[in-house]
Amino acid sequence: MPLPTAFDGYVEQSKRVSPTFLITFERNRYSVPASFASRPVSLLIYPERLVIVAEGHVVCEHQRIIERSHRHPGRVIYDWRHYLAVVQRKPGALRNGAPFVEMPEAFRQLQGSYG
Known part of the structure; x- marks a missing residue:
């Protein structure tokens, strides 16, 4: 009997990349490669990371930033390679x-x- 596949526990959201190559999630903004500007992507939300998928391929990942304080503005997380x-x-x-x-x-x- 084959082994069951591993559970890949994430929540998926549809996003549109901004003209400045960012997506927004939980008050923070995360960079996406420039070639995806103004295009739809899927955001896979894991407890510790965010995975951005477009056209069936992973295009980038970011460590998830979890801020509990609403007194501070959200952060912008850049990957210069994007x-x-x-x-x-x-x-x-x-x-x-x-x-x-x-x-x-x-x-x-x-x-x-x-x-």
Whole structure:
């Protein structure tokens, strides 16, 4: 007798990616690869992570941020890699773009050359 498949416990929501490549969940915003701007995606909500799926493929994941206080504004969680297509077209975006605050050292050096 075959073993049963593992239970994959998540809740799914439909979302539309903003023109600035973000989706909103529980007062926080999470980045999505630039190629999905203004497109529908599925958000798979796990207790510890969020998985974004489009066209039947996982396009990215983020650690889920759980804030219990409603006194503070929601956070924006960026993955700088989601914005590389934008940088190819507009290198100056490295200068002061919020998604590029946390990058590997090689990219920080490149960022300095545009500053």
